[in-house]
Amino acid sequence: MATVSLAPAGDYRTTYRADTTIFPTRNSRIALWLGIALVAASPLFFGRYELSLLINIGILGIAALGLNILVGFTGQISIGHAAFFGVGAFASAWLHDSFHVPVWACIPLAGVITAVVGLVFGAPAARLKGLYLAIATLAAQFILEDFFARSAWFTGGVAGRITEPLILFGFAFDREETYLYVVLFFVIVMFAGAANLMRTRDGRALIAVRDHYLSAEIMGINLAYYRTLSFGIASLYAGIGGALYAHYLMFVSVEAFNILFSIQFLGMVIIGGLGSIMGSLMGAAFMVLLPEVVQSIADALAGGAIDRTLRIGASISYLREMAIGGAIIAFLIFEPDGLAHRWRLVKAYWKLYPYSH
Amino acid sequence: MAEAAPVLAADKVSLRFGGVRALTDVSFSVNRGEIFSIIGPNGAGKTSMVNCVSGRYRPTEGRVQFEGQDITRLGPNRRAGLGIGRTFQNLALFGHMSVLDNIMVGRHHLLKAGFLRGMLYWIGGAQKEELDHRREVEEIIDFLEIQHVRKAQAGTLPYGLRKRVELARAVALKPKLILLDEPMAGMNLEEKEDMARFIVDLNEEWGMTVLMIEHDMGVVMDISHRVMVLDFGRKIAEGQPEEVLADPHVRRAYLGEADEVTQPAEEVA
Numbered sequence A: 001m002a003t004v005s006l007a008p009a010g011d012y013r014t015t016y017r018a019d020t021t022i023f024p025t026r027n028s029r030i031a032l033w034l035g036i037a038l039v040a041a042s043p044l045f046f047g048r049y050e051l052s053l054l055i056n057i058g059i060l061g062i063a064a065l066g067l068n069i070l071v072g073f074t075g076q077i078s079i080g081h082a083a084f085f086g087v088g089a090f091a092s093a094w095l096h097d098s099f100h101v102p103v104w105a106c107i108p109l110a111g112v113i114t115a116v117v118g119l120v121f122g123a124p125a126a127r128l129k130g131l132y133l134a135i136a137t138l139a140a141q142f143i144l145e146d147f148f149a150r151s152a153w154f155t156g157g158v159a160g161r162i163t164e165p166l167i168l169f170g171f172a173f174d175r176e177e178t179y180l181y182v183v184l185f186f187v188i189v190m191f192a193g194a195a196n197l198m199r200t201r202d203g204r205a206l207i208a209v210r211d212h213y214l215s216a217e218i219m220g221i222n223l224a225y226y227r228t229l230s231f232g233i234a235s236l237y238a239g240i241g242g243a244l245y246a247h248y249l250m251f252v253s254v255e256a257f258n259i260l261f262s263i264q265f266l267g268m269v270i271i272g273g274l275g276s277i278m279g280s281l282m283g284a285a286f287m288v289l290l291p292e293v294v295q296s297i298a299d300a301l302a303g304g305a306i307d308r309t310l311r312i313g314a315s316i317s318y319l320r321e322m323a324i325g326g327a328i329i330a331f332l333i334f335e336p337d338g339l340a341h342r343w344r345l346v347k348a349y350w351k352l353y354p355y356s357h
Numbered sequence B: 001m002a003e004a005a006p007v008l009a010a011d012k013v014s015l016r017f018g019g020v021r022a023l024t025d026v027s028f029s030v031n032r033g034e035i036f037s038i039i040g041p042n043g044a045g046k047t048s049m050v051n052c053v054s055g056r057y058r059p060t061e062g063r064v065q066f067e068g069q070d071i072t073r074l075g076p077n078r079r080a081g082l083g084i085g086r087t088f089q090n091l092a093l094f095g096h097m098s099v100l101d102n103i104m105v106g107r108h109h110l111l112k113a114g115f116l117r118g119m120l121y122w123i124g125g126a127q128k129e130e131l132d133h134r135r136e137v138e139e140i141i142d143f144l145e146i147q148h149v150r151k152a153q154a155g156t157l158p159y160g161l162r163k164r165v166e167l168a169r170a171v172a173l174k175p176k177l178i179l180l181d182e183p184m185a186g187m188n189l190e191e192k193e194d195m196a197r198f199i200v201d202l203n204e205e206w207g208m209t210v211l212m213i214e215h216d217m218g219v220v221m222d223i224s225h226r227v228m229v230l231d232f233g234r235k236i237a238e239g240q241p242e243e244v245l246a247d248p249h250v251r252r253a254y255l256g257e258a259d260e261v262t263q264p265a266e267e268v269a
Helices: A026-044 A048-073 A081-099 A103-126 A130-150 A176-198 A201-211 A213-218 A223-249 A259-272 A277-301 A305-310 A316-334 A338-352 B046-054 B076-082 B099-106 B115-120 B126-143 B159-172 B189-204 B217-223 B241-246 B248-255 B258-268
Strands: A166-168 A171-173 B006-017 B020-031 B035-039 B061-066 B084-086 B177-181 B209-213 B226-231 B234-239
Touching: A026 A048, A026 A176, A048 A081, A048 A176, A048 A201, A048 A223, A048 A259, A048 A277, A081 A103, A081 A130, A081 A223, A081 A259, A103 A130, A103 A166, A103 A223, A130 A259, A171 A176, A176 A201, A176 A223, A176 A277, A176 B115, A201 A213, A201 A223, A201 B099, A201 B115, A213 A223, A213 B076, A259 A277, A259 A316, A259 A338, A277 A305, A277 A316, A277 A338, B006 B046, B006 B209, B020 B035, B020 B046, B020 B061, B020 B209, B020 B226, B020 B234, B035 B046, B035 B189, B035 B217, B046 B061, B046 B084, B046 B177, B046 B209, B076 B084, B084 B159, B099 B126, B099 B159, B115 B126, B126 B159, B159 B177, B159 B189, B189 B209, B189 B217, B217 B241, B226 B241, B226 B248, B234 B241, B234 B248, B241 B248
Parallel strands: B035 B209, B035 B226, B084 B177, B177 B209
Antiparallel strands: A166 A171, B006 B020, B006 B061, B226 B234
16 A cells, blocks of 8 residues: 555556556565465474464454454444454354355355444444444444344354354365365455455545545545445454354354454454554464463473462463553554554565665 | 636525624626636635535535536535535645545546455456556646656655645546635745646646635736635625726725735736
């Protein structure tokens, strides 16, 4: 988006098509294909646990991207994102159990259902802004949580709902080694979709609403429509993420989608970088890997003097939560533009070295 | 120059905010192909009048017609589609977007691909549409001489360039009527001359009708076909620049005493 171009000297674009690519430089395209190839090859050298981390990053990354479209690109706020994630998870399971829709079709359909739910709860956004909108989305969080607990036909009630694995052409994607590819496919499709959106009419309209809504309106942009639409798109992403989550765990419980989870999504978006598409994935990766790092530090200290005095082993679950909170605060103070911005600075540093401009 | 059928007609427009009367019974019409200027002292209601035309404010009384259609109650975003574009007195660019994207936002009502076709991009024609409009937008960029900053972030540009980008964004709308709210405020002489040339070119070559608010009397007298003077929300004069300049009411309200008037006007001319 709007960053200083670091195209190497002599790299002249002679067509508008070449000038509007998502990945502007040759190196970034190579890095992209290399990254996809590495993830695709990871079952060869990763164990199940590491693969489950990758799958989690992908699923949460898709949902975080949705929230980033809402918060980072449109400048609105939602503290009910986890509830929409939950709607997607239950909708997919419900579609499969009640209507025998094949799972591969359930996932996108669950996204559409969640988008409709998101449009309904996003309707106040047409009139409310800032703190008032935050409270309205908080209401959405609690209404949906309550709905999950009460509507046994949809969620299985307190017992939760058991979901079926994704089966395509008789092949079951029911283990980490195989499900990884399902998530990888959706990550590519959803991220490409968002990148495309942001370089076309409606994506620009969303950013315009964020940057200066009064002049956006004069430019012919219908504010109420785009404010609500942004909730719809965010919910679409949350729903698809939730559906992927449901068919990965093969069990969905009603307690999973609480407000803490919503705050975690906000944390991912802030840490990754507001208004950055790749930042959403970076933020999700950070959120998934941070507890692992805390755990491995605790493991390394286990049995030592520090562990005995602070009793780290006993309080590890609290430490994880605290680390996430600490990370969000640290990012807000030291890098409010998130990991994506830091990454751009690193790239610029290497490109321009030994000069600073 | 001016033809008979008015593009814009305001009929007894009044605007009140509680007890404050911003505009009182202001009527005027702008003919096709004109450069029409509104002048007046600070707080006279010039921007309020333009806001009534662009839809930011709804007149308390009176009607605004655009090409014979009553637009008094029409939402501001619908007016862009009819062919009304505007710039703002205080810069109102989308600060975090590139200059190019800012101008492309101006094409909003001309582009057809919604969010689904946008997300699919390669399938469904969004790419082709984007590239077609990019070509036209580049013509505007060439015309306003901002090629060198087209990829720069709009919020980081110096003031004069930002004003020009804002004009480019309004021109991208393909407006029939373009409203310019103090296009030359805060500019140096060279920038003002450039801007005046752009406005005249827009009017003569691009065929746009211009409704302009401007304080620089030299520019107003030079390029306007007709001038309207507002004072305390009331219209006190309207006509050819020379007529208006000679009007004793106008002198008293806005321009000051006689010997102060003629000098600056001639200086710039």
